[in-house]
Amino acid sequence: MGDQSRMTLFFISRFCQRCVLLACLLLTGSAWGADILLTAAEDGTGVQAFAQALARQRPEDHVTFTPLKDLPAPNRLPAGTRLILLDLPGLDWRLQDTQGPPTLVLRISRLQARQRLGSNLPARISLLWSDPPLDRQLRLITGILPQARRIGVLYGTDSEFLLPELTQYAAPLGLEIVPQRWDNINDSRPLLNLFKNSDVLLGLDDPQLYNPKTAKNLLLSSYARQLPLVGPNAGFVKAGSLASTYSDQADWLAVLDRLLDHSPANWPRALYPEHFKVVGNPQVARSLGIEQVDEANVAARLAEGEKRP
Structure with a gap:
């Protein structure tokens, strides 16, 4: 085999190695990053600011906000989605399906939960209490x-x-x-x-x-x-x-940051913010x-x- 052929094979081999490395990095990155979806019935500036703050806090994840009216039924969302509900209409929508994605519910008081759920907490739903403990x-x-x-x-x-x-x-x-x-x-x-x-x-x-x-x-x-x-x-x-x-927005963002670092299987059924x-x-x-x-x-x-x- 001539020098030119050996040089061509060398460059082809290096190119293939780099392609494999790039593919591995892309796969690893997608495994590390989570799809986090926030929703609320009202698409106000406060809600948007909260979503943007969470996105800045978790740059490795894919954080998006979609108004509740633009979402499909909960069971049609990708199973790997981590869903964050920012108001009570969002919870009412989520309760349509038992098979929806793992869900964190913010801005809900003990009394509001009692009125909607009684004493039973649905599976795959975690309630983050808004009223002071x-x-x-x-x-x-x-x-x-x-x-x-x-x-x-x-x-x-x-x-x-x-x-x-x-x-x-x-x-x-x-x-x-x-x-x-x-x-x-x-x-x-x-x-x-x-x-x-x-x-x-x-x-x-x-x-x-x-x-x-x-x-x-x-x-x-x-x-x-x-x-x-x-x-x-x-x-x-x-x-x-x-x-x-x-607890203010910074306190809730700290709670979410900690929870989102863990598998939804380890999320508590309900909790008050530590901060x-x-x-x-x-x-x-x-x-x-x-x-x-x-x-x-x-x-x-x-x-x-x-x-x-």
Whole structure:
């Protein structure tokens, strides 16, 4: 064989090796990267910003957002897709099929899940709770109001199921739960009765009880009695409650980043975000004669307490 033929075979061999290497790299890259699909009924700027932030956080994955109205039935999506639902209409759509792709549901409260699912969690669906965890809210109270022992709790038909859990968390903290049913928000007598027997109110994330219609009555009554209201969420703190824990977009992105690093088979059925913050209302603290909440310091102490066994 001449030198030219040997040189030709050499270059052909090198070319084939490079083709095989390139194919291996492409296959490996597709194995590493995941197809992550976010959806919501409303295609607003907030939803788009969240999807873009997740895409920046996970550049090795293929992250897309598709409005709910443009999606096929859940069982027609590729089985390898990792689905993230950003609102309740998305969950209603996903519940059409038991064979849909593994799904993470954001922005759903315990109460909303109870109304849709009862006590049964469907397979291949993980719920990431939006309402503050009850034990965290109770420990917030002990951190900012150490003298408070009787925790007044308004509840309704939808939120009554939370009371046993709340009582269970309160006992080790030396707290007493004082429950009061409030079926008619136009009747202030249950509210005033609860104020007489409580040191502080803990708001449950129940929109039937805590909403724009009830906010004025609740908050003015608490001021008149000099009784702080903690919770039920960050939005109500802006309206006039004393403080609450909450998780923001950065916290949820951290949760998703951790979960998406694992196989969906290892996703928990439900969880609260590990990362959170504290928000306080300085004006309310002053009006109640209470020391202003040091948000960063209180949040750090709460987080440290959750790390202990």
